Amino acid sequence: MTATQVVQSEWTKIRSVASTVWTLSLAVVVTIALGMLISALSKNEFESLSARDRAAFDPTFISFAGMSLGQLAMIVFGVLVVSNEYSTGMIRVSLAAVPQRGTFLFSKLGVATALALVVSMATSFATFFLGQAMLGDLKASIGDDGVLRAVFGGGLYMTLMALFSMGVATMLRSPMLSLGILMPFFFLISNILGNVDATKKVGRFLPDQAGSKIMQVVQPPDDDTPYGPWGGLGIMALWVAAAVVGGYVLLKRRDAQ
Template structure:
């Protein structure tokens, strides 16, 4: 069972048959869509109270994805479970015995998991967009608006890269609880802490969650008042580098350490 298609089928079976991994992706969709819809409803009700500059640069599309702050937590858990569940049960030894080429095993794992996260992410993007716009009323936009489709599909790309990053980090740590703790701190907490202090605000702009989320914006950085030195695709490219670095670290750990 050393051919890549066989490895890919095996990894897909593992992910599909572990209920917790499937539920985390469903949770990501539900939380993102529900929270985003609630925030959009609140913004629509208080839109006239917003400062004039915020009304002019209002990004209706990105507002639909405001629930991603919570939804991405489920993606982090998903990535940690994909790896951690094998180490916690000892199944990783069986996997390595069946697929001695560790690079091929890791490639099959990240391909199956990232593809699933991408599909779930694109679904999350469309569901969140249509629900959010439905409650924004006269402040809403359509799927045919400028940069809107790119932003909606960008939700899927962001979630896929976030899942890939999580798998890489989890492969280094090889422990589900430790991986979740590190990922939540790095992705959710650290950007907020660094953004509070003016001297470290620039550092926060280059962290994965900040760079990757730029793909969900439809209003340009200059128009929205942001001084981020990259655009939507540039930000996503930086996040891709973070994900590749994490996977590289995971591969080195897998190649050099015993199970």
């Protein structure tokens, strides 16, 4: 098969599996709905904030609060894209049809990442505008300094999260094992490491914490993070690259099973 045919085949696989479509839809709905809710609550509580908290108030970042859950749906999407074939045994057929494993893997990841990027960008912009609508007179404008970067960054963040999950799933092959590691790591462990004084300096270099920096516009007064928005996204990209390369190396070395 030519590279174009492999890409077309992978696109057919992704759109024909209901679970991947539903997880992307869930990522959109959860991110937007939770972002609107938290933005509305933040507006109601603004008057009760201290002067210090008002100075650190970031209307753009608040509208992205739903990504903390929306990213979990993107993780599920990334895992299912890769591991569905392992759980059904179809990986043997796929690798027999496309013996060039690099072509097979990067076609799959390329198609899935392109789809994730389109969905993530649409979600990020919708989340921003609807969240700002909930904030009323506290809202930020898309033309304000740093806001457009944050909105684009939100889409890139969710896309990289999906791609990272694809790399991990390629290494582990099992959907249950992949989700059993990724879900607790991002939902619990990362938050714990990032909020405990003894581990905070380590936690800030984890992919989700570093990557989310791109969505911040207002710098908190006590923030001593040693990198900026693009630096944080760069750290996340390094994690993603490591996961993808690891998946590729293991796929090349192992038998299909």
